[in-house]
Amino acid sequence: MYSIFTSMKVFSDPWVGHPGLNRLGMHRKRLKAAQAISRFRRAQTVHRYDRDEQHLLDQGFVAIENFLPADEFDALRAECHASVDAAKAITPLPAKPEVWGFGDSDRHDWGFDRFDGSTLNRFIRPGPLAAAFPRNRRFKRLARIVTGKTMAARRNWIYQTVNGDDTEIPDQQREFHRDTFFNCMKYWFFIDPVREEDGPFVYVPGSHKLTPERIAWEEKKAEAAVEARLQQNRRGMTGSFRIEREELAALGLPPPQSYPVPGNTLVVANVFGFHRRGDAVPGTDRLSLYGNHRPQPFIPLGS
Numbered sequence: 001m002y003s004i005f006t007s008m009k010v011f012s013d014p015w016v017g018h019p020g021l022n023r024l025g026m027h028r029k030r031l032k033a034a035q036a037i038s039r040f041r042r043a044q045t046v047h048r049y050d051r052d053e054q055h056l057l058d059q060g061f062v063a064i065e066n067f068l069p070a071d072e073f074d075a076l077r078a079e080c081h082a083s084v085d086a087a088k089a090i091t092p093l094p095a096k097p098e099v100w101g102f103g104d105s106d107r108h109d110w111g112f113d114r115f116d117g118s119t120l121n122r123f124i125r126p127g128p129l130a131a132a133f134p135r136n137r138r139f140k141r142l143a144r145i146v147t148g149k150t151m152a153a154r155r156n157w158i159y160q161t162v163n164g165d166d167t168e169i170p171d172q173q174r175e176f177h178r179d180t181f182f183n184c185m186k187y188w189f190f191i192d193p194v195r196e197e198d199g200p201f202v203y204v205p206g207s208h209k210l211t212p213e214r215i216a217w218e219e220k221k222a223e224a225a226v227e228a229r230l231q232q233n234r235r236g237m238t239g240s241f242r243i244e245r246e247e248l249a250a251l252g253l254p255p256p257q258s259y260p261v262p263g264n265t266l267v268v269a270n271v272f273g274f275h276r277r278g279d280a281v282p283g284t285d286r287l288s289l290y291g292n293h294r295p296q297p298f299i300p301l302g303s
């Protein structure tokens with residue numbers, strides 16, 4: 001029972017996936033309560049918004065170019081490249097995996113590798129300049145705008161994404177989805193430029209809003225996930241609901257947008273909104289600082 005008051009999202013959980021509770025509208029109630037609480041937390045922590053902050057609030061997404069002063073950025077970029085080279089010297093980039101879906105983490109002293117389908121995710125421990133990034137004052141405000149909470153610095157990584165060949169092993173992150181049932185944030189502070197062929201982030205503007213149409217869609221997906229649990233279909237029990245392109249239009253949402261950006265750009269997204277990893281040419285890569293900020297949804301105190 002306790003799990004329904006946490007961030008637990010998978011329908012394999014006996015309470016989250018409980019048929020009777022879901023018939024009583026539990027999923028809708030969790031969505032609404034989590035929205036109200038994150039709004040309450042935000043109101044405790046941020047009172048006035050600048051243009052970028054307002055954009056994040058309205059669209060669920062913002063890309064801020066020239067985020068750091070040039071000299072600060074140059075020093076950070078040099079440090080990140082040194083970290084990437086040091087990791088590669090110890091552990092060369094692994095060959096493609098054999099399995100479909102999320103692979104296991106392969107841990108090392110410098111961090112870990114994990115495959116999503118054919119895409120290699122290399123997470124490297126940040127050096128001193130990179131580790132200080134989450135303490136940036138503007139960044140902290142953006143985290144609060146999405147969740148009402150600041151992000152723990154330990155969730156900040158140097159993130160190298162190496163694109164594989166999707167025709168061989170599909171990457172689930174390239175399907176449109178939302179991460180979970182409440183407002184949560186991911187960010188990428190891009191060290192190197194991201195071109196269209198590098199697989200830029202793709203987001204559906206405004207899709208973070210809990211509209212009546214969205215609630216109806218969520219309930220339909222929750223019903224299907226409960227059914228999947230009864231059928232013992234593991235894949236169908238996921239709490240990261242997938243959405244088809246035709247369904248986006250039916251929800252009254254605009255077309256998805258892809259965001260290639262120069263280096264020194266901070267991309268912040270509310271990943272309750274629909275998004276995916278962009279299509280990429282195999283062998284290309286992206287380099288960023290990255291964090292996944294998903295504070296517990298039912299704690300009313302902002303920070």
Ligand SMILES: [Fe+2]
Pocket residue numbers: 177178179271275
């Ligand atoms: Fe995601």
